[in-house]
Amino acid sequence: MASHLDLVDLRLIVHIGDAQSLTRGAEKSHLSLPAASNRVKNLENHLGTKLFDRNNQGVTLTPSGEAFVRHARKVIQQINHLQGDMQEFTRGIKGNIKVFANTTAMSEFMPNILAQFLAKHRDVTVELRERLSYLVVKAVSEGNADVGIVAGQPATHGIEYLPYRRDRLVLVTDLNHPLAKQTEVSFVDTLQYEYVGLSEWSAIHAFLTQAADNLGVNFRFRVEVGSFDSVCRMIEAGVGVGVVPERVAARYSQSMKIKTIQLANSWAERQLYICVRDLKALPNFARALVDMMQEDARRAST
Secondary structure: OOOOOOHHHHHHHHHHHHHOOHHHHHHHOOOOHHHHHHHHHHHHHHHOOOOEEEEOOEEEEOHHHHHHHHHHHHHHHHHHHHHHHHHOOOOOOOEEEEEEEOHHHHHHHHHHHHHHHHHHOOOEEEEEEEOOHHHHHHHHHOOOOOEEEEEOOOOOOOOEEEEEEEEEEEEEEEOOOOOOOOOEEOHHHHOOOOEEEEOOOOHHHHHHHHHHHHOOOOOOOOEEEOOHHHHHHHHHOOOOEEEEEHHHHHHHOOOOOEEEEEEOOHHHEEEEEEEEOOHHHOOHHHHHHHHHHHHHHHHHHO
8 A cells, every 4th residue: 555645646646637548647657557557546545535436438536536636736836846946956958837828928928028038048948838818727726837828817716916918909900891990899790790810729719709609699700810910911801800919900000901990898908917826936937937027018018
């Protein structure tokens, strides 16, 4: 019987829970199936509770298993941070930072910040992933991301929110579009027209789809492309209208024949926040990135 918890056990249970499969969890943990099964059995005996319910389709976490995984993620994250801090005193890679952000932050703010940060920290790597704000918060809360950038401040306990930037979404049309003469329009009044937008992998795609769904409108993009540049070029050609960040519209309107129209909806004006579980607990290099982001935001607001 296991007398203590070790890191291999923690990671194994998390991997099995994520995959809902003992076999795939063992593979991800680089363990043989018998070894993984034995570890789970010993751990359950030691804890005095079942962590998984077994069935023909695989395994599912029991309530106690869900609690175990939640705490295991926090422990693993802290150990990763400890290792990152210690590696700062050795040669080689100092560490890795996982950053999850919404579409606007990904496309408009992070490229310049990361260029500056990585130039100063050549032995740090950054994983940058785009997610919807609520998924960013979930990832940070569960320890799957070190730093998040979200629109709004969800009521989530155990998360620190640091004011970052303001973000406004605007409607973009071609110069001859029926809406082009207006200075402001409500989102619902735009839904009668064809829409151009980013592909479904983008956070802004899901955000706009949800906004239409809240109005009871069955909405889909007529054309989906891979970048804001392509969105604006399609709009300029008269393919449809689109909603993009105001910074994007301002940049492309200098070289394209497009019109920017303010959206009257309150959700179009958004406060962005940096979110972390515990700022003081972040590795030094991760805190340096957050500091750089905040300083960049302060310069932009002056």
